[in-house]
Amino acid sequence: MPDTAPPASRRYLLVSPCRNEAAYLRRTLDAVVAQTERPELWIVVDDGSTDETPAILADYAARHEWIRVVPKPDRGHRAVGPGVIEAFEAGLAAAPPLDGFDYLCKLDLDLDLPPAYFATLMDRLEADPRLGTCSGKPWYRTASGAWISEKCGDEASVGMTKFYRTSCFREIGGFVREVNWDSIDCHKARQLGWTARSWDDPEIRIEHLRPMGSSQRGIVSGRRRAGYAQYFMGTDPLYFTATALYRMTRPPYVIGGLAMLWGYGESWLAGKPRQKDAALIAFIRRYQRRALTVGKRRALEEVEARQAGLQGPGTP
Structure with missing residues (x-):
């Protein structure tokens, strides 16, 4: 019970x-x-x-x-x-x-x-x-x-x-x-x-009960914030553009993806800081660029196979 x-x-x-x-x-x-x-x-x-x-x-x-x-x-x-x-x-x-x-x-x-x-x-x-x-x-x-x-x-x-x-x-x-x-x-x-x-x-x-990407100031504000979030993480610009274009096909149609591009672009132009883990940013971008050429599923399989030796069946 x-x-x-x-x-x-x-x-x-x-x-x-x-x-x-x-x-x-x-x-x-x-x-x-x-x-x-x-x-x-x-x-x-x-x-x-x-x-x-x-x-x-x-x-x-x-x-x-x-x-x-x-x-x-x-x-x-x-x-x-x-x-x-x-x-x-x-x-x-x-x-x-x-x-x-x-x-x-x-x-x-x-x-x-x-x-x-x-x-x-x-x-x-x-x-x-x-x-x-x-x-x-x-x-x-x-x-x-x-x-x-x-x-x-x-x-x-x-x-x-x-x-x-x-x-x-x-x-x-x-x-x-x-x-x-x-x-x-x-x-x-x-x-x-x-x-x-x-x-x-x-x-x-x-x-x-509260849809993802919405915010207390409206869903466009939430999508704009999502663009900044991807910038902060270090997301590859080309990969992010593809993501924003895909988001235009989801509610709110078109405007949500545009707001994401706005958030990323204004952060880049303002030179806002990114996360401090440079090795992680490089790791993320390698995966994202590979995903653009072979698809996310295959890119994920490749990176997980490459990192497999770091964890194993004996991991607590």
Whole structure:
């Protein structure tokens, strides 16, 4: 049953940064409570909420001893990227040492999850010793009720539910405090010999209650921010252009891809700083340029084969 302690070899820690999520919060809380294998501990960091979020969290924490709420002062606004990771790290700091957990997940509170979501991910991690991080795929519903895939690549776990083997998370050094942290981490894992995956299987399909790429100031602002995020990561310009052109075929049609190009281009023209890991930038660009010539699937297979000697069956 969900409130039964998990097996010793399948202990997982959830850490959830949140701010003003009253509109979605109960859906996620109920989905986690209903999991076939519940977390060992779930730390929810209330990042200065001013709506009903604190009262809802207090209610669930009172009923489930494995849910713990960590409050943070109100900074006055929602902060994507650095703010989210700052809140996540506050949750990690409030948790017992990671050595006590087999797995770690950064989980957003605007999701609905199938009942066997975490159990299925752990099964797949146990079956593949090189798999360092994984997730299902996010979908969302439009106002008309249409069911739309967010079309995330297979080579990364998605940012709203980053499920990690704790040994891999420690080796990559955690998440960077900047936008695109949720892509940089998977590239870093691959550089170190791990693999990262997401699957669009029904038993782990996620409903994203707030669509990816939107922002508190509108979806165009979110796409523009995504362009800056790719610039910060060090994405190859030609590869990014191809990505933005593809995004023009997804809602919001055309304008979303144009906003991404705007965000990347203005960052380049302004000479904004990029991430400081020059070796990782070179690693990312080699993969991206290869993907343009042979396709992402083959490029991924090649880079994973090349890095395979860095991790193996004996990896804890």
